[in-house]
Amino acid sequence: MDYIVRMIAKDAPIKAMAIQGREMVQRAREIHHTFPVATAALGRTLMAASMMGQQIKEKDGSVTIRINGGGPLGSILAVSDSDGNVRGYVQNGQIDVPLKGPAKLDVGWAVGTAGSLTVIKDLRMKEPYVGTIPLVSGEIAEDITAYFAESEQIPTACALGVLVEKDLSVAAAGGYLIQLLPGASDADIDKIEAG
Template sequence: MSDYLVKALAFDGNIRAYAVDTTEMISEAQRRQETWPTASAALGRAMTASTMMATMLKGDSNKLTVKIEGGGPIGAIIVDANAKGETRGYVSNPKVHFDLNRHGKLDVARAVGTNGHLSVVKDLGMRENFTGQVPLVSGELGEDFTYYFVSSEQIPSAVAVGVLVNPDNSILASGGFVIQVMPGAQEEMITFIEKRLENIDPVSKMIESGDSPEQLLYNVLGEENVKILSTSPVSFSCSCSRERFADAIISLGEAEILDMIDEDGKADANCHFCNESYHYTKEDLESFAEEARKEKNG
């Protein structure tokens, strides 16, 4: 089944919840970028959390960008996601892998690092974007997104994200959930959820065993307490195109484009997110230079 996300309420609306299976999304990212296992886990966790965060936005045109820089060997993690469930992401250094950590899991914290920040820029179609930033608290990313919700948005939350990687570097399972406590929630509800969270399997293991996004929420909140509001598809989707890169070249201005023609006689562009490459000939560049001159002269 294709990846999808569920939105739900629990305990008579006192708890808001999201869950998602992103196995195919992260598989596509891994295939395109050829990430090694620890890098795949870091990127997959970031993309999964960002996907859920983006679907919390109102309006299909709204989107956000998440940037994680922890000083680790993986470099920066950049994720773009929108309210329609379309997500893309990349890591600066995809060829990162370490031995399993002391918990027997991929050592994401070592790859990401803990000396840095997680920042979120939301484009809500207004004059100025909303920006929030928090220091990394663990580098494992689930805890870091939890801290972001609590600190930057003042919403008590629990974020769980996980990725399992096959021996051949392909993705076995990926997904996550977000549980958010609304104002007015009773203490016994919170205690109930905390105890369930302590005793459930890791989210990636649940998805590997066949649990759906709905079942993930049932496992945490109890099926009798959950009301599913909606389901929607999510996917890896990149907005790059030959035309977009051409527009970017034109925006450099006539002089710089003429320099490119003199130096190389061509131009090549590569998208960090999807790894697609675009080639522009000398004739293309001459046309771009002419267009840039027209734009400058009005």
């Protein structure tokens, strides 16, 4: 079963959330008949959107992540409501690319870095908030980290991963967001980076 866990540190201005999303990513793979690198890229984007959707306080709000990196996968789109329910699409899901290393999918190359990541937050106001940044790596987690730093000025650590089996099924999928709240010190940042 998929789930999201949210946390706030007791003695530091830090909040975090983690997602276990294997079933969601497997279902997306089945719907779109994706090959491994597309499954990984779409899965990472879906999980990021789901966590970001749960951060919205407005009941009818939504978050849309659109990635256009210029790579062979084409564009990736994911939309989440405020409960973290998400749906998405990858333009060229049947792309097969060489591995980056032993059993290592080259998501960054398949997504590309010659484009942008756009986040649209519909907070049920007159106009939605739209933030766009150039892609950093195409690996998606690093791009989400850069989005939060550049567009929302929130120091963030993000990790997203999808493990695809030889039979194309999803063995595991998960990730996390760790964010500093106002008032965080350099010592708090050092603690997070030290792990």
